[in-house]
Every structure is written in C-alpha cells, then in structure tokens.
Amino acid sequence: MFAFMTLLDFFKVLGEFSTFAAAIPLGVGAYNFRRLEPARRGVWGLCLAALLAEQVARYYWKQNLPNVWTYHLLAPVLAVGWASIYRLWFAPKISPRLILGVGVLFLPYAVINGILWQSPLDSAFNSNVTVALAAMMVFFGVLYFYLQFNEPHASPLKGNFRFWINGGNLLYYSGSLFLFVIVQYLDNNSRFTSQVFILNAGFNITYMILLAVALWMPPLSPNQKAW
Known part of the structure; x- marks a missing residue:
C-alpha cells in the first residue's frame, strides 16, 4: 500500500512539474538571449506562451x-508561431507563404471548432485542434529531417x-498525437485517460529539456547556415 501511494505521489509530482517545465528553456534562453537568432527567439516566445x-x-x-479555454487560445498561437519559425528554416526549399499559410489556417479552424463542436464555455477540451496541431508538427519535423538527410553535404x-x-x-507531438487520438476516439475510460495525461507530462518534460539544449547551443556556423 505504501509503495502504491508512493507511486501516486510520484505521478502527482510529475504532473505538477510538467506545468512548470517550460521555465527550463525560458531560463536558458533568457541567459543566452543575445546570441539567439530570430527563429530561436521565436521558440523562446512560444515557451513563454506555454508557461x-x-x-x-x-x-x-x-x-x-473551467480552465480549458486557455488551451483553446494556446493551440492557434502555437500553430502560427511554429509555422513562422519553420518558414525561415524551409525558405531555401519551400515557399515561406505556403508554410505560414498552413499555420494561419488554424485560426479559422480553431474558431469554428470552438463554436460548433468543442466550446470552451462548455469546458470541452479542444482535442480536435490539439490533434490537428500535433499532426502539423509531426509533418514539419519529418519534412525537416527528410530535407536534411537529402542534402549532398549534410553537416553533423x-x-x-x-x-x-x-x-x-517529433518526440512530444508524435506521442501526443498517439495518446490524444486514443483517448478522444478509441477509449473513454477515465482511469486510462488519467494515465495518458501522466505519460503526456513525461513527454512534455523531456521536450522542454531538449528545447533548453537547443537554446543553449551556439549559433550555426556559415556552412551549417547553408541548410
């Protein structure tokens, strides 16, 4: 019984820590802010919005x-913000307007979802938009690595x-996509749902640590900036 309670306490601490995890890259980015180029400053800003x-x-x-309205607001901010960052990275290969347009489409979609299907006034979690955001981020991540690995002289x-x-x-949003699709469309068991959100908290903490590593690193060298 004691071990079981200890495990519950651990999960509770994990969930609590996850709500503050964005402070890790925020602190690192604030210390290193002068060396950050526009894209990484954008990542820092998105961490601030998430926190x-x-x-x-x-x-x-x-x-x-009711608190789910905060996530109704956050999802389109993340969509537009990340699309703005990826358009800078994909610019040599893909039209920036096309990439940004994908993110901007989230604005009317989020509004329509909130009005017709998952109103924040009814405390409905915006899982439709969350799943769509995760799918977009997985697509961008896979596309980045595809373009990177197809470079004739790819840098380390x-x-x-x-x-x-x-x-x-890729780690966070692919995990989130899998977990939220299961919860929303395949399984409505409350105990299973709570376990899913515990797993998502673990993904989130790992994600924020990886972002902190990225914000700590020095700027790219000229040959890395080629792509």
Missing part, C-alpha cells in the same frame, strides 16, 4: 473553475540546434 497558459490553467483548476546533426528542436517536436 503562461499552463499557470493560468493551473490557477483556475485550483479554484475549481548533434551540433545543430535545429536537430534538437525538431527531435523534441
């Missing part, structure tokens, strides 16, 4: 008030901060 949303949601949850990945960012994106 603020998590804290507002946590406060409302502690007050037993471990010294490239883009590798750590895209690796983190």
Whole structure:
C-alpha cells in the first residue's frame, strides 16, 4: 500500500512539474538571449506562451473553475508561431507563404471548432485542434529531417540546434498525437485517460529539456547556415 501511494505521489509530482517545465528553456534562453537568432527567439516566445497558459490553467483548476479555454487560445498561437519559425528554416526549399499559410489556417479552424463542436464555455477540451496541431508538427519535423538527410553535404546533426528542436517536436507531438487520438476516439475510460495525461507530462518534460539544449547551443556556423 505504501509503495502504491508512493507511486501516486510520484505521478502527482510529475504532473505538477510538467506545468512548470517550460521555465527550463525560458531560463536558458533568457541567459543566452543575445546570441539567439530570430527563429530561436521565436521558440523562446512560444515557451513563454506555454508557461503562461499552463499557470493560468493551473490557477483556475485550483479554484475549481473551467480552465480549458486557455488551451483553446494556446493551440492557434502555437500553430502560427511554429509555422513562422519553420518558414525561415524551409525558405531555401519551400515557399515561406505556403508554410505560414498552413499555420494561419488554424485560426479559422480553431474558431469554428470552438463554436460548433468543442466550446470552451462548455469546458470541452479542444482535442480536435490539439490533434490537428500535433499532426502539423509531426509533418514539419519529418519534412525537416527528410530535407536534411537529402542534402549532398549534410553537416553533423548533434551540433545543430535545429536537430534538437525538431527531435523534441517529433518526440512530444508524435506521442501526443498517439495518446490524444486514443483517448478522444478509441477509449473513454477515465482511469486510462488519467494515465495518458501522466505519460503526456513525461513527454512534455523531456521536450522542454531538449528545447533548453537547443537554446543553449551556439549559433550555426556559415556552412551549417547553408541548410
């Protein structure tokens, strides 16, 4: 019984820590901010948005008030923000307008989803938008590595901060996509759902550590900037 309670306590701590995990890359990025180029400053800004949303949601949850509206606001911010970052990275290969347009499409989609299907006023989790965001991020991550590995003179990945960012994106969003699809469309068991969110907390902490590594690294060398 004691071991079981200890495990529950560990999961509780894991969930609590996950709500503050974005502070890790935020602190690293703030210390290293002057050396960050626009794309990594954008990543830093998205970490700030995520941390603020998590804290507002946590406060409302502690007050037993509906808090899912924060995620309804955060999802399109992340979609547009990441599309703006990827358009800079894909610019030599793919039209920046096309990449940014994918993110901008999330704005009307999120609004329509909130009005017709999953209203934040009804405390409905915006899983439709979350799944779509995860699918977009997985697509961008896979596309980045595909383009990178098809370069005739690809530079070592471990010294490239883009590798750590895209690796983190693929890890977190592919895991989230799998977990949320199961919960939303295949299994409605409350115990299973709580286990899924514990797993997602673990993914989130790992993700934020990888982003912190990327924000700590030095700027790219001229040959790395080629792509």
